[in-house]
Amino acid sequence: MTASGRPRVLLMHPILDPGPAILAEAAEVNAYPSNRPLDQQSIREAAEGCFGIVSHLKDPIGPVVLSTPGLKCVSNVAVGFDNIDIPTATSNRVMVTNTPGVLDESTADFAFALLIAAARRVVQADTYTRQGNYKGWEIDLMLGTDVHDATLGIVGIGRIGRGVARRAKGFNMRVLYSDTNPLVPEMEQQLGATHVDLSRLLAESDFISVHVPLTKETHHLISTAQFAHMKPNAILVNTSRGPVVDEAALVEALKAHRIAGAGLDVYEREPAVHPGLIALHNVVLAPHIASATTRTRSEMSAMAARNMATAVRGGKPPNLLNPDVRK
Incomplete structure (x- = not known):
């Protein structure tokens, strides 16, 4: 006072x-x-x-x-x-x-931005061009992954997860989701989303976007065992909380090409970023800016x-x- x-x-x-x-x-x-x-x-x-x-x-x-x-x-x-x-x-x-509530749509936008940037190698291509390496069109230059018609797995179907599902409809994506509280059938139909367990989601998804709060139960929800279930072409996106993903396990999965790539806006020990991630070209890194409009x-x-x-x-x-x- x-x-x-x-x-x-x-x-x-x-x-x-x-x-x-x-x-x-x-x-x-x-x-x-x-x-x-x-x-x-x-x-x-x-x-x-x-x-x-x-x-x-x-x-x-x-x-x-x-x-x-x-x-x-x-x-x-x-x-x-x-x-x-x-x-x-x-x-x-x-x-x-x-x-x-106020940041849901902006965060969903950014999750999709990371997804596309990782799939189409946008950051890597930008660096390549700025460094003067672009000498002309080539048939196999910066080949990426199609987003349209792919399968998207959403881990956590809260407000932001539902926002990502709505955006996926514009890309004609098949949407799977895992959540301890499934949506009512009407909402599932509206979003075109199918409720599955996490193991099936990991095994079938081309893209996996994480939208869960950080709790004791979600700490390292995505770790070595989960990466082993993913497709080799899978791309992981995390805009939730850093410790939900085991960063050391992610580095190993990316290095060993057990998954194709990742897009991260959050980190396990923010603001520190695992040094193994810095050196990798198949991960897009952002400084916790998903809500930054x-x-x-x-x-x-x-x-x-x-x-x-x-x-x-x-x-x-x-x-x-x-x-x-x-x-």
Whole structure:
């Protein structure tokens, strides 16, 4: 609380308009110093006296931070929240919010972009051309894989997975999906998607796109055994969470040509990328930008700011992840 009686909010990183104005209407906003390390003790020190923290996925919000006296809310500018210890937040009576729904379509766009880029060797061809290697049309230059009429396997048929399935219809793809909560028949018919177990999906799919949250059950969901089930021409796309895919196993599968390629937007130990991936030409690498359009990131910023502003004013944030805190 400031001397004027206004609550304080710690803004870990800049957010896009209109987020800053929404926050400023509700509280005094303190920016986290850009040169300060992103460890829990440093964040706790910066958060002392603050009502809330507006965080990003790279911010570790664990027991040290969540026990800060007076802390009441953490608003994550992301749909994911594996950077936040939710049970500890709940036990400390700290509300936690996220930004669901707003980034689904942009992320589905990017998953398909990675799929096509890997299939048609777009990044490799760009590098080849820039390096002056293009000397004229050749019948076997940069041969890739057809996307149209291929089989797409979607692992996790939530909002983003369904978005990818809708895009696949435009390419006349056969769509398989695996999920512990199957779609109702009407939705399956609308999407043209068939529910199968993961083993069958891996064995029959030309492209596999992963869209599951990171949990104990999904950690290394795709690893050595799963790569062994895939077709040698298969291409894996991951825009969910890095640890869902065993990166070391992926490197070995790509090196041994057990699968043909991959497109990745997330990594097991972000921002670090497995060095084995860097050296491979058959994987497209992106820096966690699946939701990175101006409109989507602005809407995420506004939603996170509104979540915090509602909490500051004593209300229930619309995207509260741990409602037991308010009981």
